[in-house]
Amino acid sequence: MERRYMPVVIFLAAITVGIIIMVVISVVQNKPLYQKYKYGIVLDAGSSHTSVFIYEWPAEKENNTGMVQQKHTCNVKGKGISSYSANPQGAGASLQECMNEAKQKIPAHRHPETPVYLGATAGMRLLRMENEEASKKVLDSVALSLKSYPFSYQGARIISGQEEGAFGWITVNYLSENLRKPTGTLGALDLGGASTQITFVPQQKIESSDNSIDFRLYGNNYHLYTHSFLCYGKDQALKLSMGKKLESTLKTDPIELRDPCFHPGYKVPRTVPDVFNTPCTKELKLANENFLHVGLGNWSQCQQSIRKVFNTSICSYSKCSFNGVFQPSVYGDFGAFSAFFFVMDFLNLTSDSLATTKEKLAAYCSTPWEKIVGNHPKIDQKYLSEYCFSATYILTLLEDGYKFTSNNWKDIRFIKKIGDSDAGWTLGYMLNLTNMIPAEAPDMPLMPYGGYVTFMFFFALLILVLLLLVYLYFRRSTRTAQKDII
Numbered sequence: 001m002e003r004r005y006m007p008v009v010i011f012l013a014a015i016t017v018g019i020i021i022m023v024v025i026s027v028v029q030n031k032p033l034y035q036k037y038k039y040g041i042v043l044d045a046g047s048s049h050t051s052v053f054i055y056e057w058p059a060e061k062e063n064n065t066g067m068v069q070q071k072h073t074c075n076v077k078g079k080g081i082s083s084y085s086a087n088p089q090g091a092g093a094s095l096q097e098c099m100n101e102a103k104q105k106i107p108a109h110r111h112p113e114t115p116v117y118l119g120a121t122a123g124m125r126l127l128r129m130e131n132e133e134a135s136k137k138v139l140d141s142v143a144l145s146l147k148s149y150p151f152s153y154q155g156a157r158i159i160s161g162q163e164e165g166a167f168g169w170i171t172v173n174y175l176s177e178n179l180r181k182p183t184g185t186l187g188a189l190d191l192g193g194a195s196t197q198i199t200f201v202p203q204q205k206i207e208s209s210d211n212s213i214d215f216r217l218y219g220n221n222y223h224l225y226t227h228s229f230l231c232y233g234k235d236q237a238l239k240l241s242m243g244k245k246l247e248s249t250l251k252t253d254p255i256e257l258r259d260p261c262f263h264p265g266y267k268v269p270r271t272v273p274d275v276f277n278t279p280c281t282k283e284l285k286l287a288n289e290n291f292l293h294v295g296l297g298n299w300s301q302c303q304q305s306i307r308k309v310f311n312t313s314i315c316s317y318s319k320c321s322f323n324g325v326f327q328p329s330v331y332g333d334f335g336a337f338s339a340f341f342f343v344m345d346f347l348n349l350t351s352d353s354l355a356t357t358k359e360k361l362a363a364y365c366s367t368p369w370e371k372i373v374g375n376h377p378k379i380d381q382k383y384l385s386e387y388c389f390s391a392t393y394i395l396t397l398l399e400d401g402y403k404f405t406s407n408n409w410k411d412i413r414f415i416k417k418i419g420d421s422d423a424g425w426t427l428g429y430m431l432n433l434t435n436m437i438p439a440e441a442p443d444m445p446l447m448p449y450g451g452y453v454t455f456m457f458f459f460a461l462l463i464l465v466l467l468l469l470v471y472l473y474f475r476r477s478t479r480t481a482q483k484d485i486i
């Protein structure tokens with residue numbers, strides 16, 4: 001070969017190697033080139049209602065944070081499964097509509113491999129305490145119903161309060177992509193109808209083993225504090241609080257329960273068993289079973305009455321939240337979801353200081369019931385009548401119970417969703433049961449996406465320059481050759 005062609009050969013070889021490197025990198029970086037989705041179904045059988053969540057994730061990326069997303073949610077009509085204690089078959093039947101919807105939403109070829117989990121929370125915990133046989137029948141009924149669908153049934157059970165708290169924490173931190181990063185995590189505050197959970201990474205030692213959970217996720221260790229207060233969800237707390245008022249007032253005035261937590265002008269006839277039909281309140285025997293629930297609309301008196309449901313006089317640890325439960329000082333940012341969000345969002349109280357929140361709430365509680373109904377004709381009157389109580393309960397729970405202060409009030413973010421997915425325990429529960437959060441960090445892509453794009457750009461540029469040089473070299477050498485001939 002002529003020596004003058006040597007540089008050309010070297011250039012061509014360099015270009016070929018360059019192209020091969022680009023192809024290899026883009027194949028490794030972008031596999032798979034088309035995405036196949038997988039699905040999972042979790043039923044949240046709460047005390048007040050059941051929701052069916054369908055999750056979706058790219059089949060090849062199961063181990064990446066933030067990859068699993070909520071594709072669809074369906075609210076089961078009617079009350080929670082624990083309300084079917086007298087008619088257990090009804091519990092299973094109630095799921096049919098939403099499960100049929102799930103069949104439509106998930107591609108048929110994926111049905112057999114799609115796991116279905118049902119987790120029941122505080123409503124079923126209470127029913128189990130009251131009547132274990134009935135709670136078993138209800139679970140059998142929902143299990144039978146779920147097994148009749150073409151999915152992969154994985155069980156229906158009552159989850160523990162610790163699981164509920166811990167999986168809520170995993171959900172919010174998975175969705176916020178806090179795992180795998182050395183940055184802080186988000187505490188989780190969940191307020192249901194029958195229980196409430198607080199979960200966070202504390203700075204102090206956890207003094208009671210019941211409140212401690214350890215996880216190793218993506219190569220990081222997390223030492224979590226968690227507690228679930230049964231009977232301190234907003235519906236049961238209302239019963240606890242009304243029960244205390246009834247105990248002290250009905251003996252003297254058996255006709256009326258004058259309640260500062262309800263609006264002035266609010267007047268509803270109730271029966272004593274309405275309030276005492278739960279293991280959360282001890283039974284009160286009164287001659288008169290009927291009473292009139294009368295609103296007074298006085299926020300500070302309401303708060304005083306709610307404080308009575310928190311026992312802060314006993315504590316055998318260095319510090320407690322209430323009822324003798326150990327709790328380290330709250331630390332870091334918190335995501336407060338479910339009823340924390342529904343209530344505070346309805347009242348527009350999600351972004352004020354603690355002092356302003358109290359002022360606005362006091363004004364709201366003293367607004368006449370007639371005016372409240374007039375302002376919100378479309379809102380269910382049961383919810384509407386309870387917002388003053390619920391928000392006052394939330395403030396008291398957070399401030400007197402968990403010891404948030406006006407300084408760290410801003411660290412609480414009232415949230416419903418993160419991205420497209422609801423905050424709640426269901427996603428964390430599924431990620432855990434499908435082993436989608438590995439203990440060790442999975443293999444990283446060859447390089448971060450930004451780095452990959454930059455690399456490819458400059459490599460392509462380099463090849464262009466090389467091509468140009470080859471072209472120029474060729475032109476020059478052909479011209480020189482022509483001159484030589486001439």
Ligand SMILES: O=P(O)(O)OP(=O)(O)OP(=O)(O)OC[C@H]1O[C@@H](n2cnc3c(O)ncnc32)[C@H](O)[C@@H]1O
Nearest residue numbers: 046047048049121122192193194195233338339342
């Ligand atoms: O966790 P548990 O205690 O089992 O209960 P749950 O799962 O059924 O509880 P939710 O978070 O679904 O709801 C909490 C409470 O908020 C109520 N709720 C739901 N939507 C609401 C809204 O838009 N406004 C006010 N309250 C609402 C609901 O009736 C419950 O009393």
Ligand SMILES: [Ca+2]
Nearest residue numbers: 046121192338
């Ligand atoms: Ca719940």
